[in-house]
Amino acid sequence: MNIRPITFRKSADDILIGGCSLTDLAKEYGTPLYVLDAATIQQNCQIFTKILTEHYPNFSIAYASKAGLNIGIANLIAFEGIGADVVSGGELYTVLKSQIDPKKIYFHGNNKSIEELELAIANHIRLVVDNAYEVALIETIATRLNKKAKMMFRIKPGIEAHTHEYIKTGHIDSKFGFEFNDILPLIKKIHGSEWGEFIGIHAHIGSQIFDMNPYYDLVSILVGFMDTIYSEFGIDIPELNCGGGFGIKYTENDQAPDITDIILGMATELKLLCDGKKRPRPKLVFEPGRSIIANAGVTIYTAGTSKPISDGQQYLFIDGGMADNPRPMMYQSEYTFDVVSPSTTDQARYTIAGKFCESGDILAKNIVLPIVKPSEHIVVYGTGAYNYSMASNYNRFCKPAMILVNNNVASLLIKRETYEDIIRYDAL
Numbered sequence: 001m002n003i004r005p006i007t008f009r010k011s012a013d014d015i016l017i018g019g020c021s022l023t024d025l026a027k028e029y030g031t032p033l034y035v036l037d038a039a040t041i042q043q044n045c046q047i048f049t050k051i052l053t054e055h056y057p058n059f060s061i062a063y064a065s066k067a068g069l070n071i072g073i074a075n076l077i078a079f080e081g082i083g084a085d086v087v088s089g090g091e092l093y094t095v096l097k098s099q100i101d102p103k104k105i106y107f108h109g110n111n112k113s114i115e116e117l118e119l120a121i122a123n124h125i126r127l128v129v130d131n132a133y134e135v136a137l138i139e140t141i142a143t144r145l146n147k148k149a150k151m152m153f154r155i156k157p158g159i160e161a162h163t164h165e166y167i168k169t170g171h172i173d174s175k176f177g178f179e180f181n182d183i184l185p186l187i188k189k190i191h192g193s194e195w196g197e198f199i200g201i202h203a204h205i206g207s208q209i210f211d212m213n214p215y216y217d218l219v220s221i222l223v224g225f226m227d228t229i230y231s232e233f234g235i236d237i238p239e240l241n242c243g244g245g246f247g248i249k250y251t252e253n254d255q256a257p258d259i260t261d262i263i264l265g266m267a268t269e270l271k272l273l274c275d276g277k278k279r280p281r282p283k284l285v286f287e288p289g290r291s292i293i294a295n296a297g298v299t300i301y302t303a304g305t306s307k308p309i310s311d312g313q314q315y316l317f318i319d320g321g322m323a324d325n326p327r328p329m330m331y332q333s334e335y336t337f338d339v340v341s342p343s344t345t346d347q348a349r350y351t352i353a354g355k356f357c358e359s360g361d362i363l364a365k366n367i368v369l370p371i372v373k374p375s376e377h378i379v380v381y382g383t384g385a386y387n388y389s390m391a392s393n394y395n396r397f398c399k400p401a402m403i404l405v406n407n408n409v410a411s412l413l414i415k416r417e418t419y420e421d422i423i424r425y426d427a428l
């Protein structure tokens, strides 16, 4: 997978994405500006759907909408036959308003509220259950609404994936999910009940994972759990959800695995294990987020001035920063930068500093770029995932607009916030 969108083209004085000039987009829509390339999202979806259609046709892909969601993105994903993983009432509400097939929606969360569960159960959404208290809530709500809730259990597989501490989830002390043995009495309670249907198990081992081995371990651990469920209850689970987390390349230093290899490897392993045990193959579900949308997105900034630092570098100021991209501050994430229309080939060493009132508001340290003059544009690649969705109004910053580019046409996906929006909910 490329760092840049697949439609990226560079000339001496501009960069084009989806056939649209970044200079023109910046002029028309202002900066900071998120730009998403439809063709890259489509291609990323098709990487999953193509390999699985060929090798494991009983599958479902649920885009992890926390990576980036609005109605436009949801409709683009729906067109590729993909569903959604949602983790809140807000995400659920958004996808229910889109063309995504409700049968392909999975609702996660370690502390779902009664209102959230009601919305999900009323719409027959698949629930990824996190704890026993949630099962009790579901029983009450489903009984009251006279519905049968579809439930899969999230399990901690006990796998240590090597990624940032904050985005690790499969280890045994994770706040998410059950220890396997704890789900057995719950399966017993649900099985054959009026109010609930047990549809399978789920595990997600973390995010931005480069090593393929934990994924293969995951399949064999989950098949072991499937065996136990079969021998205890005689149930062959209908669905096996292996989560997401596939690592992608943000910089040339990243050694990201090929997604096709991982998916094919996991599907093949699952087939072999099920066939070997003469058990039916469950529906295989994946929940990719970053690997669908990260490299489809770029952010355009306008440079301000630069300021010397004692070690020979300079700060280069941009008109955004931690509020539109908190990832470098939260996870020490690194990105790839370019100058859209450089006015010189002479280079300088820069630390890219945002405009927010925090010394830590730094998007990159010690990178080499052509010398940048005030009002020139900088582009950052790979900002399609977890940038807008984690953006804030810190310092009463107006969240930027997001544009979809497709075949030389730019369309507004999300409007830029205004100062009026900033005071809209001030009630006194």
Ligand code: LLP
Pocket: 064, 067, 085, 108, 167, 169, 204, 206, 207, 208, 243, 244, 245, 246, 287, 288, 289, 290, 291, 327, 331, 385, 386, 390
């Ligand atoms: N499924 C579940 C249950 C998840 O918790 C997540 C991500 C995914 C799927 C999708 O993972 P992906 O394919 O996007 O790696 N804010 C962090 C990432 C947090 C991921 C949380 N869960 C970041 O900016 O790197």
